[in-house]
Each structure stands twice: as structure tokens, then as C-alpha cells.
Amino acid sequence: MKTSPIIALDFDSAEKTFAFLKAFEGDVNVKVGMQLYYKEGPAIIARLKELGYDIFLDLKLHDIPNTVKSSMEVLAGLGINLINVHAAGGKTMMEAALEGLDKGTSSGLVRPSLIGVTQLTSTDENQVREEQLISVPLQESVLHYAKLTKNSGLDGVVCSVHESAVIAEACGNEFLKVTPGIRLADSGTHDQKRIATPEEAHLAGSTHIVVGRAITGAADPRAAYEHINASWRGTK
Numbered sequence: 001m002k003t004s005p006i007i008a009l010d011f012d013s014a015e016k017t018f019a020f021l022k023a024f025e026g027d028v029n030v031k032v033g034m035q036l037y038y039k040e041g042p043a044i045i046a047r048l049k050e051l052g053y054d055i056f057l058d059l060k061l062h063d064i065p066n067t068v069k070s071s072m073e074v075l076a077g078l079g080i081n082l083i084n085v086h087a088a089g090g091k092t093m094m095e096a097a098l099e100g101l102d103k104g105t106s107s108g109l110v111r112p113s114l115i116g117v118t119q120l121t122s123t124d125e126n127q128v129r130e131e132q133l134i135s136v137p138l139q140e141s142v143l144h145y146a147k148l149t150k151n152s153g154l155d156g157v158v159c160s161v162h163e164s165a166v167i168a169e170a171c172g173n174e175f176l177k178v179t180p181g182i183r184l185a186d187s188g189t190h191d192q193k194r195i196a197t198p199e200e201a202h203l204a205g206s207t208h209i210v211v212g213r214a215i216t217g218a219a220d221p222r223a224a225y226e227h228i229n230a231s232w233r234g235t236k
């Protein structure tokens with residue numbers, strides 16, 4: 001992926017997606033999530049690729065190793081740049097995901113980077129304790145999943161900005177820290193819990209930021225993108 005913000009294309013149709021993208025040309029990173037992919041299927045990926053976008057396919061696979069492996073083999077053929085699984089699926093599942101990607105790209109396609117979702121940014125300390133029955137602090141749980149992801153051979157994690165620095169320390173600067181939950185100081189949090197500004201992401205060492213509603217819901221999405229990009233690069 002380019003080192004620029006990844007715009008979450010959380011739209012319910014190709015029509016709305018391409019209307020939104022008119023302001024962006026092919027020079028940004030985009031994320032296709034479950035809503036858009038389930039609606040439009042692989043065709044949406046082919047169209048975005050044709051226009052030159054770098055693509056994060058965010059389907060958060062989490063199943064038995066064999067199912068994840070064979071699904072990844074199929075998805076690898078789409079020619080995407082980045083894809084994810086839930087780290088909670090475990091080491092064997094993550095290794096199987098990698099195997100599937102390798103198999104699906106053995107004809108010469110570039111293997112997409114594979115990252116593990118640690119704890120969703122919509123999760124807080126209380127949920128981890130009460131609903132997941134995890135007795136260690138949330139940051140420790142995220143760090144545990146980051147190390148497990150690294151030991152499984154993956155390229156990085158999805159985490160919140162709050163955990164980027166500690167993951168960099170344990171897993172290295174090159175290990176991807178892809179951070180959603182990005183909000184400007186004056187915007188609403190919606191369903192996110194572990195939020196941070198683009199400036200904070202820059203300081204914490206996030207390697208990528210994922211931004212949806214702060215751009216897609218802005219009155220001027222291109223201006224919002226430029227503002228966030230400059231803040232994240234530390235040039236503002």
C-alpha cells in the first residue's frame with residue numbers, strides 16, 4: 001500500500017462508491033469491507049484496480065484453518081494489496097491463511113500483505129473483561145495477539161493508535177500497524193471506542209491509518225482527506 005491514509009469505502013453500492021471517488025482519481029488507498037464486497041462481489045475489486053487504487057480487502061476471516069486457507073487462495077487471485085484475518089482465530093489458522101495466499105499467487109501475482117485484527121477499535125476495557133472474560137488489561141491482550149500474529153509469519157496487525165508504540169517496540173517498526181478509529185478532535189466517535197487523531201497516529205508510529213466517516217461524511221471529502229493526510233504525515 002502507498003503510505004497514505006486508507007479510505008474506508010463503506011458504501012452500499014458501486015454507484016455510490018464511484019460517485020464518491022470522482023474527487024480522488026487513482027492516487028489514494030482504499031478499503032473495501034464486508035458491506036460493499038458482499039453487495040458487489042469481486043467485480044468491485046476489478047473496477048478499482050483498473051482505476052489504479054491500492055486496495056485493502058477487509059473481510060476479517062475467522063474460521064477453521066482449512067476454510068480460511070481455501071478462501072484466501074481464491075481472494076489472492078483478485079490482485080489486492082492488503083487483506084486481514086482475526087488473530088483470535090489462532091496461529092494454525094493464520095499460517096493456513098498465509099499458505100492459501102501463497103498458493104493463490106503462485107502463478108506470479110504479488111502476494112498481498114496479510115494482517116491480523118487484534119482487538120477491534122470498537123472494543124473497550126470493560127468489554128474485554130466482561131464479555132470476552134480476558135482478565136489482563138486490553139493493551140496486554142492486543143500485544144499478545146500482535147506477537148502471535150508475528151510468530152505466525154504475518155506482516156502486521158490492525159490495532160488502535162493507543163497500542164501502536166508498544167507493538168513497534170515488541171514487533172519492530174517494519175511490522176505493519178494499521179490503525180482505524182481515526183477521528184478529528186471535533187468529530188463524533190460513533191461506534192468506535194479507542195479513537196485517536198491523525199497527529200496522534202503519526203506520533204505513535206502507526207504505519208497506516210484507516211479513515212471512513214471523517215472523510216466520507218465530510219461536506220468536502222477531498223479537503224477532509226488532504227487535512228487528515230497532512231496531519232498524519234506531520235507536515236501540518
Ligand SMILES: O=C(O)c1cc(=O)[nH]c(=O)n1[C@@H]1O[C@H](COP(=O)(O)O)[C@@H](O)[C@H]1O
Binds near residue numbers: 120159180210
Ligand atoms: O479491519 C478494519 O479495517 C477495522 C478494524 C477495527 O478494529 N476497527 C475498524 O473500525 N475497522 C474498519 O475501519 C473502518 C473505520 O471506519 P470509521 O469509523 O468510519 O472511520 C470501518 O470500515 C471498520 O470496518
